Amino acid sequence: MIRTKRIESTSPAFAASVVTWDDETGEAEKVEYDREGHTLRRAVVRRFPRERWDGDVVGETTWFDANDQVVRSTPVLLGRSLALD
DSSP states (O other): OEEEEEEEOOOSSOSEEEEEEETTTOOEEEEEEOTTSOEEEEEEEEEOOGGGOBTTEEEEEEEEETTSOEEEEEEEETTSOOOOO
16 A cells, blocks of 8 residues: 655754655655755665565665755664655
């Protein structure tokens, strides 16, 4: 099942974020918006096929800036909550 949650924020960094995730695959996307509704940055979480797991690393989170350029990537660890901040 695919779920979506919108979160309003008082943070100076962003006004709102929308998180969409797939319960079956574990993949997710978070998009952060400014007060005018423009995309500031987004994160995409991908789960690797089981044969590509390396120890407790089971996927990767990739952050993109407003121009869709990769800013950073971090591992997704087995049994840990997704770090989407």
